Amino acid sequence: xxxxxxxxxxxxxxxxxxxxxxxxxxxxxxxxxxxxxxxxxxxxxxxxxxxxxxxxxxxxxxxxxxxxxxxxxxxxxxxxxxxxxxxxxxxxxxxxxxxxxxxxxxxxxxxxxxxxxxxxxxxxxxxxxxxxxxxxxxxxxxxxxxxxxxxxxxxxxxxxxxxxxxxxxxxxxxxxxxxxxxxxxxxxxxxxxxxxxxxxxxxxxxxxxxxxxxxxxxxxxxxxxxxxxxxxxxxxxxxxxxxxxxxxxxxxxxxxxxxxxxxxxxxxxxxxxxxxxxxxxxxxxxxxxxxxxxxxxxxxxxxxxxxxxxxxxxxxxxxxxxxxxxxxxxxxxxxxxxxxxxxxxxxxxxxxxxxxxxxxxxxxxxxxxxxxxxxxxxxxxxxxxxxxxxxxxxxxxxxxxxxxxxxxxxxxxxxxxxxxxxxxxxxxxxxxxxxxxxxxxxxxxxxxxxxxxxxxxxxxxxxxxxxxxxxxxxxxxxxxxxxx
Ligand SMILES: Nc1ncnc2c1ncn2[C@@H]1O[C@H](COP(=O)(O)OP(=O)(O)OP(=O)(O)O)[C@@H](O)[C@H]1O
Ligand SMILES: [Mg+2]
Numbered sequence: 001x002x003x004x005x006x007x008x009x010x011x012x013x014x015x016x017x018x019x020x021x022x023x024x025x026x027x028x029x030x031x032x033x034x035x036x037x038x039x040x041x042x043x044x045x046x047x048x049x050x051x052x053x054x055x056x057x058x059x060x061x062x063x064x065x066x067x068x069x070x071x072x073x074x075x076x077x078x079x080x081x082x083x084x085x086x087x088x089x090x091x092x093x094x095x096x097x098x099x100x101x102x103x104x105x106x107x108x109x110x111x112x113x114x115x116x117x118x119x120x121x122x123x124x125x126x127x128x129x130x131x132x133x134x135x136x137x138x139x140x141x142x143x144x145x146x147x148x149x150x151x152x153x154x155x156x157x158x159x160x161x162x163x164x165x166x167x168x169x170x171x172x173x174x175x176x177x178x179x180x181x182x183x184x185x186x187x188x189x190x191x192x193x194x195x196x197x198x199x200x201x202x203x204x205x206x207x208x209x210x211x212x213x214x215x216x217x218x219x220x221x222x223x224x225x226x227x228x229x230x231x232x233x234x235x236x237x238x239x240x241x242x243x244x245x246x247x248x249x250x251x252x253x254x255x256x257x258x259x260x261x262x263x264x265x266x267x268x269x270x271x272x273x274x275x276x277x278x279x280x281x282x283x284x285x286x287x288x289x290x291x292x293x294x295x296x297x298x299x300x301x302x303x304x305x306x307x308x309x310x311x312x313x314x315x316x317x318x319x320x321x322x323x324x325x326x327x328x329x330x331x332x333x334x335x336x337x338x339x340x341x342x343x344x345x346x347x348x349x350x351x352x353x354x355x356x357x358x359x360x361x362x363x364x365x366x367x368x369x370x371x372x373x374x375x376x377x378x379x380x381x382x383x384x385x386x387x388x389x390x391x392x393x394x395x396x397x398x399x400x401x402x403x404x405x406x407x408x409x410x411x412x413x414x415x416x417x418x419x420x421x422x423x424x425x426x427x428x429x430x431x432x433x434x435x436x437x438x439x440x441x442x443x444x445x446x447x448x449x450x451x452x453x454x455x456x457x458x459x460x461x462x463x464x465x466x467x468x469x470x471x472x473x474x475x476x477x478x479x480x481x482x483x484x
Contacts, residue, residue: 072168253429
């Protein structure tokens with residue numbers, strides 16, 4: 001605090017001591033006098049002490065839930081005071097993954113906002129009376145205290161506190177360890193409740209830079225994702241929940257899962273990997289949805305294998321004919337399916353039903369190897385806003401992989417690789433496998449040569465595009481004959 005403020009603080013503490021004395025004296029006064037005395041004492045303090053103090057306790061309520069305001073202030077002061085405070089304390093976050101800096105107890109820092117100076121102190125009290133509780137109670141009750149001159153009351157209430165909250169929350173989000181969730185239930189001893197999702201730190205290193213893809217297509221996807229992230233007001237204006245559906249399709253090994261990781265790293269989102277076959281029924285699916293947080297990607301991989309979503313469900317198809325016994329059996333199966341399985345309508349509700357709007361800022365990503373097998377209702381525009389085909393490796397894609405894996409952007413073998421890639425079909429996963437360093441002890445140049453030679457050989461052994469097309473046409477014809 002400044003000199004003036006310090007002397008005021010001195011006056012304040014002198015008055016506080018007087019008040020304490022007063023309280024002791026008051027014990028011997030009749031109770032109706034007591035009320036008069038404390039009212040006049042507060043008024044007196046207000047006249048001589050021009051500072052206002054606001055306290056933010058760490059825990060509020062009976063349930064000992066950590067206060068959001070305290071957490072935001074902690075993050076705000078941790079970031080803004082790290083170069084001003086003389087004593088900081090470092091703690092690991094809940095996952096033990098990284099260190100979080102905050103102001104140490106009984107430390108004080110100043111903050112300037114629009115020409116106004118305020119003082120923040122951190123402190124703690126030790127509760128004398130202990131109640132017996134099932135939940136572990138923290139020994140010390142920590143709190144932050146904000147002190148400012150009363151002539152700045154308007155600016156502090158009107159904008160400073162909002163500024164601290166917003167900035168603190170943003171810092172917490174960027175500092176947080178992102179998580180990869182999976183739907184296997186778990187008991188959280190910290191929050192003391194059953195969790196429908198379990199999680200591990202999300203550490204996939206894929207980025208759009210490391211993704212082999214046509215540059216234009218890649219740029220289009222990046223722009224689409226960034227536009228989504230910054231469109232909170234737009235979605236509110238048009239009256240749509242702030243979410244977007246992506247369908248990634250293509251053969252195995254073309255980078256669908258890798259792209260999801262790149263999306264999460266680009267947007268700084270958590271990932272919820274939803275294993276649909278492990279979900280008991282539609283109600284459980286809805287519960288899972290409600291428990292997801294915003295700034296996240298909900299992923300359902302291999303959607304064609306997760307559910308029988310190819311047109312009519314089996315029980316519906318069966319019920320259309322056959323003997324009475326067959327019909328009864330079909331009805332029983334249908335009932336069973338509806339009670340114990342996730343249905344197509346349950347999944348559609350999950351994507352864009354009323355519940356899907358809770359939380360906001362979420363991407364829903366489906367992946368499949370067989371886009372043609374999916375029910376049209378599931379992938380129609382509006383549900384799946386963007387369809388992205390990931391296909392075999394192009395020469396441009398190969399160049400990205402060569403740069404990342406081998407650190408080269410040109411080589412005499414590139415020309416023959418280009419020619420081979422124009423006629424042969426190879427997945428990025430196969431290209432990547434050939435470019436992995438296989439030789440220990442050899443120098444980098446030799447390694448590049450070995451890897452590229454091995455890729456040329458692999459390409460020569462691959463099927464040509466014409467051959468693949470002819471086989472696909474024959475298979476489609478045979479399928480039609482079988483159905484007929
Ligand atoms: N487009 C790509 N860019 C960079 N690496 C890729 C790409 N596609 C595949 N890979 C590499 O191949 C491996 C397999 O890719 P990935 O798991 O993303 O394929 P997928 O399309 O999800 O396959 P599946 O359909 O079998 O799930 C990855 O570990 C990655 O290293
Ligand atoms: Mg995959």
